[in-house]
Amino acid sequence: MYKSFKATMLKYKALTSCKIQETMTFRFGFFTSFIASLVQTFVMLYVWNEVFSQKQTIMGFDKSQMLTYLVVSQCLNAIYGWYNATERNISARIKSGDIVLDLVKPINFNFARFYEGIGMTIIQIIFSGCVLLLFIVFNPSVATPTSFMHFIAFLLSAFFGYVCMFSISLITGLLSFVISGYWGLYYLKKAIIDLLSGALIPIGLLPLVLQRFADYLPFKNIIYTPTMIYMGRISINEIVKQMSIQVIWAFILWQLCKYFYRIMIRRVTINGG
Amino acid sequence: MGVKHYFKLWIIFLSCNLQSKISHKLDFILGILATIFMQGCSFIFLWSIFSQIDVLSGWSFYEISILFGYISIANGLEEIFLNGTWELPGIYIRRGELDRLLTRPVNPLFLILANCMELHGVGSFLFGIVIMIHSFVQLGASLSFVNILFVFISIISSTVIFFSINLITGTLSFWVTDSMPAMVMVQRLNQLGQYPINIYNKVIKFVLTWVVPFAFVSYFPVDFILNSNMLGLFSPIFACVFFSLAYSFFKLSLKRYESAGG
Numbered sequence: 001m002y003k004s005f006k007a008t009m010l011k012y013k014a015l016t017s018c019k020i021q022e023t024m025t026f027r028f029g030f031f032t033s034f035i036a037s038l039v040q041t042f043v044m045l046y047v048w049n050e051v052f053s054q055k056q057t058i059m060g061f062d063k064s065q066m067l068t069y070l071v072v073s074q075c076l077n078a079i080y081g082w083y084n085a086t087e088r089n090i091s092a093r094i095k096s097g098d099i100v101l102d103l104v105k106p107i108n109f110n111f112a113r114f115y116e117g118i119g120m121t122i123i124q125i126i127f128s129g130c131v132l133l134l135f136i137v138f139n140p141s142v143a144t145p146t147s148f149m150h151f152i153a154f155l156l157s158a159f160f161g162y163v164c165m166f167s168i169s170l171i172t173g174l175l176s177f178v179i180s181g182y183w184g185l186y187y188l189k190k191a192i193i194d195l196l197s198g199a200l201i202p203i204g205l206l207p208l209v210l211q212r213f214a215d216y217l218p219f220k221n222i223i224y225t226p227t228m229i230y231m232g233r234i235s236i237n238e239i240v241k242q243m244s245i246q247v248i249w250a251f252i253l254w255q256l257c258k259y260f261y262r263i264m265i266r267r268v269t270i271n272g273g
Numbered sequence: 274m275g276v277k278h279y280f281k282l283w284i285i286f287l288s289c290n291l292q293s294k295i296s297h298k299l300d301f302i303l304g305i306l307a308t309i310f311m312q313g314c315s316f317i318f319l320w321s322i323f324s325q326i327d328v329l330s331g332w333s334f335y336e337i338s339i340l341f342g343y344i345s346i347a348n349g350l351e352e353i354f355l356n357g358t359w360e361l362p363g364i365y366i367r368r369g370e371l372d373r374l375l376t377r378p379v380n381p382l383f384l385i386l387a388n389c390m391e392l393h394g395v396g397s398f399l400f401g402i403v404i405m406i407h408s409f410v411q412l413g414a415s416l417s418f419v420n421i422l423f424v425f426i427s428i429i430s431s432t433v434i435f436f437s438i439n440l441i442t443g444t445l446s447f448w449v450t451d452s453m454p455a456m457v458m459v460q461r462l463n464q465l466g467q468y469p470i471n472i473y474n475k476v477i478k479f480v481l482t483w484v485v486p487f488a489f490v491s492y493f494p495v496d497f498i499l500n501s502n503m504l505g506l507f508s509p510i511f512a513c514v515f516f517s518l519a520y521s522f523f524k525l526s527l528k529r530y531e532s533a534g535g
Contacts, residue, residue, distance in 0.1 A: 032454030036461040043464050044318075050330055050472045051322060058325050184303030184393065191310035195317060205321040 011107055012115040019119025034127050037081060041074040044200070059204045064141040065231060069202055071135045071142050073227045075128040076158060077199040080165045080222075084120035086113050087173035087189075091182035099268065109265075110170060110257050117166055146232025153239055157226040160246035165222045167253035168193070174257070177264040198224030218249040279383060286387035294392050304393030308352075312345050312400045315467065330471045337468065338408040340495045344467060345401025347431040347490065352394025355436040357386040361443035362453045369532050382523060420498065427494035427505070430512035434490050435463070437512070437519035444519070447526035459485055466491040486511060 023030055048070060052063040061069065090113070093099040102109060135142045145151035172189050176182045194200050196210065196219040203214050203224050214220050225242045228234050234242065294301045319341065323334040332340075365371040365385060374381045409416065416424075442459050445452035466487040470478050481488040489504075489511045497505025 029451070029454050032458050036457050039461040039464050043468065046472045046474075047322065047329070047468060051326055054326050054328075179299050179303065180297050181300030181304075184300055184305075184307045187307035188303055188310055191307065191314040195314050200314070200318050201321050205324070207317065207320065207324075210317070 008107075012111060015112055015115045016119040016122075019116045020122060023120050023123050030123070031127075034078065034081065034124070037078050038074075038131065041070065044070055044074075059202065061202065064143060066202075067139065067141040068143045068231055069227055071132060071139075072230050073199050073223050075132045076161070076223050076226060077194070077197075078128050078131070079121060079124045079158075080162070080169070081124055084117050084124060085186060086117055086166065086169040087176055087182045087186055089113070089116070090173035091176040094176060094180075094268075103265075103268070110254075110261055113170055113173070114166060117169075121162065143231070145230050150229060150232050153243070154226050154230040157229050157239075157243055157246060160243065160250050161222040161226050163250040164218050164246065164253055165193075167250065167257050168218070170257045171253070171260050174260040174264045177268050193219050193222065196220060197222040198227065218253060221246045221249050279379075282379065283383075283387055287390065290390045290392060301393065304391075305396040308349070308393050308396030309400050312341075312397050316341060316404065330469045332469050333412075335408040335411045336495075336499055338404055339412075339499065340469070340491055341467060342401040342403075342405030342408060343428065343431070343495050344463070344491045345397045345404065346428055347401075347435060348463075349394040349396070349398025349401060350428070350432040351435045351439075352391045353398065354390065355386055355432065355439075356391040356394070357389040358436065358439040358443040359456070360389050361385065362446035362451055362456065366446045366530070367451065371530060372532050375530075381527065382520070414499075424494075424498060427497075427508045430509040431490040431494065433512040433516050434486060434508075437515040438485060440519040441522055444523045444526045447529050463487045463490065469496075486515070 045067065048063070048066050051058070052066065056062065058066065090099070093102065102112065105112070132142075136144055145154060168189065172185050173182070175185060179185060195206070196203075196214045196217055198214075198220055199222075203211055203220055206214065214224075221242075225246060229239055229242070316338075319334070319337060322329070323337075327333065329337060365374070371381065374384045377384065438459060439456060442452055442456040445455060462481075462485055465473065465477065465481055470481055470488050470492050473481070478488075481492075489508050493502060493505040494508045495505070496502035497508075
């Protein structure tokens with residue numbers, strides 16, 4: 001039993017290391033796309049600077065807290081960037097017909113995509129981590145995690161958030177089996193997640209209608225919850241509660257992936273031979 | 274070949290593009306929705322900020338909304354009509370598809386543009402128009418005919434400046450292996466133009482005005498309409514200068530083109 005588990009893990013690990021190598025081969029494109037995603041952060045940094053020159057606090061955030069929120073949430077957002085969007089990967093393989101190679105392999109399709117994603121995510125984490133570190137060092141407003149305990153909780157929570165995010169991305173990817181294209185779906189998903197996950201702005205600042213939406217949807221588990229834990233804005237009890245919610249959502253979304261896979265696989269058309 | 278001929282050709286390309294889009298109906302509709310949502314997303318960010326303050330660097334909510342709408346329109350137009358530059362590095366130069374175009378008795382740049390119209394740009398175009406008109410009404414601005422004409426001309430100029438910048442960065446592919454990253458980088462900088470440039474520090478202001486002139490794409494023209502900042506009048510001139518620069522660069526680089534073979 002243990003042996004077979006080990007063998008399975010080895011297969012998936014190979015996918016991860018393949019992806020890391022692939023990313024490193026195309027590092028220049030990867031690197032610039034990462035830097036480009038920082039432009040938005042800078043714009044918002046200047047906007048907040050201007051806003052806080054008029055006001056001391058907004059919704060209980062002072063300037064330093066708001067900038068910390070901005071940088072941490074944007075770094076988290078960058079981890080799930082354009083380059084490791086699973087739907088992009090799947091859609092490209094559907095278009096070229098290579099998807100058949102994924103389907104005949106004796107490995108779980110969804111798991112395989114997850115481990116592939118992890119490969120690129122590792123590199124994204126390193127980049128994002130460096131950016132966060134640079135901000136902490138050079139911008140005195142951006143704070144470190146509240147305590148070591150909070151930092152550990154943040155990492156854990158960010159991981160659960162990652163699973164949620166990945167599952168949503170995978171569902172989008174599976175949908176492209178039917179839609180024949182991912183562009184619209186990808187950006188639609190991105191816009192909704194940017195807004196309702198709190199990646200752009202703390203959820204408390206959104207219009208009330210959207211706040212209600214955010215409460216009932218899984219998106220705020222992806223960025224808002226980990227960022228709030230990083231900043232130490234929620235109590236220990238609340239951290240436990242929020243993390244349980246994250247785990248539940250991660251589980252639900254992963255089950256949805258399985259369900260979608262079963263439906264979509266019946267409708268797949270393979271191009272070429 | 275005269276303008277009339279080109280126009281006829283363009284209509285044929287347009288109908289081809291439309292047909293291919295309609296064959297993937299759902300993807301097309303989602304694409305339009307996506308462009309609207311993306312613009313809407315940054316707009317809600319703006320709205321949220323203005324629920325806290327009244328003025329940002331001397332600009333009110335509706336004034337910045339006009340800036341927003343203005344960029345959305347120009348972005349949309351560029352996407353619909355002039356998006357082909359994005360195909361330049363990958364498809365045309367690296368894969369050598371440009372060969373095919375060069376054998377035809379038509380301007381290659383025209384073909385590049387006509388081949389690739391991203392019709393989902395309609396989404397951000399319409400979004401921009403709605404936002405802009407609504408904001409003008411809310412501001413109670415009485416626009417004279419001359420003003421409307423200026424808005425019209427300057428939006429066209431802005432679209433041309435966007436395009437020229439893309440053309441320059443795209444044409445770089447003739448000289449380096451892949452200029453796509455540079456294209457993405459420079460294009461992303463246009464997000465800086467969504468806000469009054471006075472919120473930035475001196476270096477960024479200088480770059481936006483004189484190096485990558487995104488300030489002339491949005492900020493100066495809108496500033497002219499609202500506060501009669503005379504720099505806005507230069508926008509059409511800038512567009513002409515920039516376009517001729519970009520086009521001669523393209524022509525020059527074309528001479529250097531060595532096919533990828535195959």
